[in-house]
Amino acid sequence: MHRFRRAVDHLPAAIGEIRRGAGFPVAAAFLVLALPFYTQLRAQEPAAPAEPAGPATYAGDEICQACHEDIFKAFERNPHRVLERVKARGWEGRNCESCHGPGSKHAESVSAEDIQNPARLPASRASEICLKCHLQQPFQVSRNHSPHARNGVSCAGCHSIHKPGPGGAPAGFAPRKPAAVNAQCMECHTAAWAQFQRPHAHRLAQGAMSCTDCHNPHGSLLANSIKAVRGNEPACLGCHGDKRGPFVFEHAPVRLEGCGSCHEPHGSANPKMLTRAQVHLVCLECHSNLPTAGAGARGAMGGIPPAIHDLRTARYRNCTLCHVKVHGSHVNRALLR
Numbered sequence: 200m201h202r203f204r205r206a207v208d209h210l211p212a213a214i215g216e217i218r219r220g221a222g223f224p225v226a227a228a229f230l231v232l233a234l235p236f237y238t239q240l241r242a243q244e245p246a247a248p249a250e251p252a253g254p255a256t257y258a259g260d261e262i263c264q265a266c267h268e269d270i271f272k273a274f275e276r277n278p279h280r281v282l283e284r285v286k287a288r289g290w291e292g293r294n295c296e297s298c299h300g301p302g303s304k305h306a307e308s309v310s311a312e313d314i315q316n317p318a319r320l321p322a323s324r325a326s327e328i329c330l331k332c333h334l335q336q337p338f339q340v341s342r343n344h345s346p347h348a349r350n351g352v353s354c355a356g357c358h359s360i361h362k363p364g365p366g367g368a369p370a371g372f373a374p375r376k377p378a379a380v381n382a383q384c385m386e387c388h389t390a391a392w393a394q395f396q397r398p399h400a401h402r403l404a405q406g407a408m409s410c411t412d413c414h415n416p417h418g419s420l421l422a423n424s425i426k427a428v429r430g431n432e433p434a435c436l437g438c439h440g441d442k443r444g445p446f447v448f449e450h451a452p453v454r455l456e457g458c459g460s461c462h463e464p465h466g467s468a469n470p471k472m473l474t475r476a477q478v479h480l481v482c483l484e485c486h487s488n489l490p491t492a493g494a495g496a497r498g499a500m501g502g503i504p505p506a507i508h509d510l511r512t513a514r515y516r517n518c519t520l521c522h523v524k525v526h527g528s529h530v531n532r533a534l535l536r
């Protein structure tokens with residue numbers, strides 16, 4: 200090994216000779232032979248400074264402050280400061296390390312390798328850090344169903360801890376103003392946002408409502424992460440309580456398929472956010488008089504309108520003119536009153 204070490208020491212000189220063009224064949228042969236050992240030895244060199252022994256320990260916030268003054272200062276207004284103030288939580292003096300993990304090694308080496316940065320971890324690992332404390336909050340009950348958890352969007356993907364969030368949500372806080380929430384969601388969901396620009400839509404574009412009035416971004420047991428109100432009802436009923444029921448005479452799809460079977464809840468080109476331009480086209484999707492195999496007098500999807508319905512006349516095409524209680528009725532089986 201020492202022989203090679205000496206040979207390697209001559210390497211720069213050999214390169215110099217090649218540059219000068221003198222003794223080219225000799226120098227080149229020397230170079231080809233020595234190069235592997237040269238790189239090998241070089242690779243061994245940085246191991247010289249001794250690694251601090253054992254796992255990292257908690258260094259304390261003041262240590263972090265010494266080098267990350269700006270972040271430390273800004274953190275004064277972060278909601279996570281309560282960890283500092285409430286001794287019972289057990290993070291007194293270790294606020295930074297509550298998320299970044301023990302930092303003694305990093306404080307010595309100043310290497311990014313030695314400190315946990317949620318932004319560089321896989322989403323599920325990053326979220327685990329947060330869930331260490333936030334696991335038991337009720338709005339997280341369905342986090343495993345969340346399309347975000349399943350598609351690599353971590354907590355920090357929506358909650359900016361050190362920088363202000365989209366729509367001006369202060370660093371570390373959840374967005375609260377509807378406009379701030381919408382700004383957050385539209386960053387990734389441009390198609391959904393576009394639907395709210397249609398002529399008949401919930402007023403998100405005007406900042407009167409937000410995506411989280413209907414969705415729980417942390418996941419829900421209902422399809423499409425629809426937020427559950429009063430136990431397990433879809434969020435729509437939180438505002439449109441008159442559609443709730445239970446009605447003496449239900450209109451089956453309202454309860455079973457849900458509002459989305461007739462409405463486009465984000466927004467629609469059609470009045471009342473209906474799925475079709477004219478009301479009767481919505482109804483006839485299920486109440487058509489097309490003969491269906493084995494369905495008998497009643498259609499396969501919904502009842503066939505009785506023969507009095509002459510659909511060639513404009514009068515009978517305006518279904519809700521007579522069937523006014525299309526969401527359910529307390530008095531009339533045919534939803535007329």
Ligand code: HEC
Pocket residue numbers: 258259260262263264265266267295296299301302303305306307309310311314315316319
């Ligand atoms: C002696 C100065 C020093 C101290 C003390 C220090 N840091 Fe750092 N820290 C640095 C430097 C320099 C970097 C940038 C490293 C790089 O980019 O390679 C850094 C980077 C980081 C990063 C980002 C790592 C990444 O993946 O980019 C985090 C997180 C961090 N420090 C947290 C902490 C915490 C928490 C503490 C207190 C326990 C702390 N630092 C103490 C100097 C320090």
Ligand code: HEC
Pocket residue numbers: 263264267270271274279294295296297298299316317318355358359360361362
């Ligand atoms: C609630 C968890 C949490 C706490 C507490 C926390 N951080 Fe962070 N930190 C993060 C996350 C998440 C990131 C990744 C970037 C982001 O989302 O803002 C991060 C990134 C960083 C970075 C990398 C800088 C960058 O812009 O990429 C540094 C440095 C840092 N934190 C230092 C600190 C210091 C110093 C403290 C204490 C004053 C602290 N952190 C407290 C969660 C936290």
Ligand code: HEC
Pocket residue numbers: 278279281282290297298317328329330331332333354355358360371372373374
């Ligand atoms: C060591 C425990 C702990 C960890 C780890 C932690 N948090 Fe927190 N978090 C708290 C506490 C305590 C509060 C303040 C709760 C309160 O005010 O009631 C808080 C508040 C918040 C809030 C603010 C809620 C509001 O009022 O706007 C958000 C958002 C939040 N945390 C997200 C995160 C994210 C994202 C992570 C991971 C990067 C994380 N937290 C990691 C303990 C923690």
Ligand code: HEC
Pocket residue numbers: 326329330333336342347352353354355356357358373374375380383411416417
């Ligand atoms: C898709 C974006 C998104 C993701 C991912 C996300 N959140 Fe949230 N979070 C929000 C929004 C938006 C709010 C505001 C809630 C509202 O408007 O009802 C919020 C609210 C919160 C709150 C405050 C709740 C309250 O009402 O006091 C906490 C704490 C929180 N989130 C923690 C987390 C944690 C922990 C994770 C990861 C497991 C996470 N969030 C993942 C968007 C997200």
Ligand code: HEC
Pocket residue numbers: 346347350352356357380383384385386387388410411414415416422423424
């Ligand atoms: C960082 C990007 C990102 C942000 C920010 C984001 N989402 Fe998502 N969202 C996704 C991805 C990825 C999926 C899964 C793929 C898909 O369905 O498009 C998803 C899916 C969804 C779904 C489909 C639900 C399901 O069960 O299939 C809903 C609803 C949703 N997001 C609502 C929201 C809301 C509300 C916000 C704002 C609070 C938000 N998202 C913010 C990336 C994001």
Ligand code: HEC
Pocket residue numbers: 381384385388391392395401403408409410411412413414423425459464465
């Ligand atoms: C008025 C309630 C309501 C509001 C507000 C709302 N949504 Fe929805 N969203 C729904 C319903 C209901 C569905 C299921 C659609 C269906 O059944 O046809 C849905 C479906 C989705 C889906 C999955 C289906 C798809 O189109 O890919 C995404 C993603 C989504 N919403 C994102 C958002 C975002 C982002 C916002 C805010 C800009 C938002 N939603 C606001 C009610 C709402």
Ligand code: HEC
Pocket residue numbers: 399400401402408412413433434435436437438439458459462464470471472
């Ligand atoms: C936060 C309250 C809120 C929630 C939740 C909500 N809506 Fe609405 N909805 C409204 C308001 C307010 C209006 C009236 C809007 C207007 O006049 O511009 C409205 C109007 C409507 C209209 C009638 C539009 C018209 O042109 O008359 C339909 C249909 C509708 N909502 C369906 C739904 C469905 C379906 C859901 C659930 C997916 C839902 N809404 C959830 C508040 C809400």
Ligand code: HEC
Pocket residue numbers: 435436439442450452453457458459460461462471473478481519525526
């Ligand atoms: C079977 C189809 C159908 C279903 C399912 C349905 N709707 Fe409707 N909805 C309609 C029709 C049709 C109109 C228009 C009535 C008219 O022409 O005046 C309407 C009108 C509305 C309106 C505006 C007028 C009013 O009555 O307030 C709201 C709000 C509404 N629906 C909410 C909902 C909600 C919330 C759900 C789910 C619980 C739902 N709808 C389910 C067919 C339906």
Ligand code: HEC
Pocket residue numbers: 450451452456460461478479481482483484485486497500501502518519522525532533534
């Ligand atoms: C998604 C399918 C669907 C749509 C769209 C739909 N219905 Fe129905 N409707 C049904 C079903 C299913 C029943 C229950 C039939 C049964 O009990 O056999 C029903 C029942 C009825 C009844 C009561 C009759 C009975 O047999 O109990 C009337 C009236 C009615 N619908 C009118 C309408 C009108 C008006 C529209 C358009 C605004 C409409 N329906 C849209 C599926 C639908």
Ligand code: HEC
Pocket residue numbers: 479482483486501502503504505508510514515516517518519520521522532533535
């Ligand atoms: C001019 C008023 C009027 C219009 C418009 C109208 N209907 Fe009817 N419909 C009735 C009456 C009245 C009955 C009850 C007949 C009975 O009890 O025998 C009825 C019964 C029904 C029934 C069966 C109810 C049952 O109890 O079996 C269905 C389904 C139905 N209509 C669907 C529709 C559809 C779909 C449209 C639009 C294409 C429509 N109706 C338009 C007046 C109307």
